[in-house]
Structure formats: C-alpha cells, structure tokens
Amino acid sequence: MSVVTLALRLGLALLFVWAGAAKLVDPVAFSEEIANYRLAAALAPLLAATLPSIEIVAGLALAFGPPRWRAGAALLVLALLITFTIAVSAAWLRRIDVHCGCFGKGGGFVDGLTVLRDLALVAWAALVLRTTAARV
C-alpha cells in the first residue's frame, strides 16, 4: 500500500468525521439549512438527525475498518458526496443563496466554488473506492 493511497483514504475519513461532528453541534440549525435547499424540506429533521452520524460512521469505517468494510465505507462516502453535489448544484443553478451546511455553521453560501469543491471531493472518493475495492 503506497503512502499516497493511505493518505488519501485517511484524509477522506478525517474529513467525513470532522464534517459529521461539526453538524452535530447544532442540529436545529442544520435542519434549517437542509430545509433551505428546497429539495426535501419535509425530510429535513430526519436528515439532520441522521446525516451527521452516517458521515461519522462512514469516516470511522474508512479509517479503521477491515478491507471489505473500508470499501463499503468508500462506496457510501462516494454516494453521499454525489448526493451533496446534486443538492448544491441545484441550489446554485436556482440561485438560492443558501448556506452550504457542509461543515456545520460557517460553511458559507453555495456558489460555483462549492460545486467545484464537491466535484473534486467526488473524484477523491472515487479514487479511494477504486483503491480500496481493489484490495478486497
């Protein structure tokens, strides 16, 4: 296992644990931010309660799980990131000036850079999934 692939995997894992923990600080504010995307407002409370823990579980499994679980975690992370990218892209295209909510409070407004950042994260997760799945 090269140092680069290890660093990519652990970096992504750390990012997800951090993002999940940041959202846990103020679940009500996170619920508002999800509702403001105007995609699934009715599901906002449920998503606000569960998304942070899903991110943390995925991050921990990606960092410390056995190989098959790491690959499963990488797939979950990739699926989440694709979903997030669709959500921020939809907000950006509809010109809704919504706070990203990506890393709890202070995530900033969604703009073109947010979409680009999410696309980069999707590419990162796809790379990690490829390397982890190859070792199963």
Next chain:
Amino acid sequence: VHAVHRHASIVVRALALCATGIAVGLIGSLARTGGLPRAHPGQAACEAPAIEPALLSPAAAARICATAGALIADARGDADFAAGHIAGAVHLPCAAGEVAGGALAHLADRPLVLVYGRDTADALLVARSIAQRLPAAGGPKVYALDGGFSAWESAGLACASGPCEGCGAGAMSPAPVSR
C-alpha cells in the same frame, strides 16, 4: 462470479454502514432532545412565501431604473454608501438582511425597487426581505443587482459619492430617486 460477489459484498457493507449511521443518529437525537431537530417555525426559507426576487445584470438594471418612480436601494453599510453608490440610490438601513420596518413604508408605493449590495447574496437577502414583507398585490416589483456594486462600477455606469444622509436614523436617506 467472484467479481459480482465481491461487488455485492461491498454494496451490502455500504448499506449496513448507512443503516448503522441512521440508527445511531435517531437514537442519539431521541436521547438528546426527545425528537427530531425541527427548524423553528418560519425560520426556514421554505416556510416563507415563495417570492424570489429576479436578478438583473448591471446593464439590464440601468434600463429598468429609467422607469418613472423606480427606487434604487443600497443595502451596504454606511461607510460603503458614503464612499460611493449608484447615482440616485437611497441608503436602506438593514441588519442581517432585514429591512427596518419604517423603511418599508417608503417602498410600498413604488412600481419597482432595485436592491444592490456588496455582492449578489447581500442584495438577494434584502430584496427577499422586502418582497416577502410587502403585499404581493399592488406592491413593487423587487429586483436584485447581480454582482453587487463592483459589477455596476465595472460596467462604467453612473456612480455618486458623498456622506450618507440619514444613516443610522432608522429611515432611508432622503436622496433623490429619479435618474
């Protein structure tokens, strides 16, 4: 067959991790607050009237501002307004995107209001606040300037500078509104 089995096992594990996260989140939320984290009534944008002010480019904004009675509102801070503003603009005191109640009365009888800020998001916050708090029927058509004041300046359109009359007084400055 081996590859299919391998891929299936990865998908099953991803679903298992997702289910674990959902279970942990629900249990944690119930233990902490006794329920799901609901947004405060009226706080989420979705619960407000769905009025989205239209965005205008500087050139389009300059055209519609020639309309009789049109009002250009500067949503930036006192210092920014004093340093330079769109010719004929009034300063619109506001905090956190909320327009002062007194200022709204000045807007209600205008045919259209163009709001600009330091950037697009700034202007949209204030424009949305105006659009949502004025009556939908008979109220002004509210626009937000795309790109903020810097876009207007870059387009070489008319600007003015000077002290902000009425700043901090809780009402709009009495600057002229015709262009």
